[in-house]
Amino acid sequence: MSERARYDPSTALIVVDVQNDFADPDGSLYVRDAESVIDVANAEIEAAQSAGAMVVYTQDWHPPVTPHFAKDGGIWPVHCVQGSWGAELHPRLTDVGGERVRVGVNGEDGYSGFTVADPVTGDTERTGLNALLRDHGIERVVVLGLATDYCVRATALDAVELGYDATLVVDGARPVELEPGDGQRAIDEMGAAGVTLA
Secondary structure (H helix, E strand, O other): OOHHHHHOOOOEEEEOOHHHHHOOOOOOOOOHHHHHHHHHHHHHHHHHOOOOOOOEEEEEEOOOOOOEEEEHHOEEEEOOOOOOOOOOOOOOOOOOOEEEEEOOOOOOOOOOEEEOOOOOOOOEEEHHHHHHHHHHOOOOOEEEOOOOOHHHHHHHHHHHHHEEEEEEEEEEHHHHHHHOOOOHHHHHHHHOOOOOOO
C-alpha cells in the first residue's frame, strides 16, 4: 500500500511521542534508532496532509513527581516533564501544526494516546483523543512513533478496541526492548488484534 493510498479525510495519522527525551540521543529515555522514525514520520505527515487527512501528535507530559518515575516508585527514569526540553516534539519533525493530545498531565499512568490510569487505583479514563477523532469524522487511524512496545502498541490496540480501522507503519516505530524481542512481540500482538501492518 502506498503512503498516499493510506490517507483520506476520514483518516487520521497519529504521531506517537516523537519527543526529545525519546528521539534525541541526549534524551533521558532515548530509543535506539529513533532518528529513522522521524524520517518516516515526515513522509507520512506530508502524505496525510496532501490527502486532507488529520494529523494528531501525542506527547508524554508528566509532572515532576509521578509514580510513573523510578524515583517515585515506578520503573522509568524521569522523562517528558511538562515544559522541559525533553517533553518537546523533536525539532526535525517537518510540521507540528496538527492537534496535540498530552498524556499523563496529572500524574496518571498510561501508554496509550486514548487512555490513562490512576496510578493508585488503576481506574482508567479516556484522554481527549477519541472525542477529537470522532468530532472530525475519523474512521481510520495510521499509527507510528515511539516506542513500538509501549505507547505505539497501546495506542494501536486501543484504536481497534474503539472501533477504528488501524494501521501500524512498522518502519515508523522503534522499540525500547527492556527484554529482547519486546518489539516484535508487540508487532505480533497488534497484528493478532486486527491492526494492519504496513
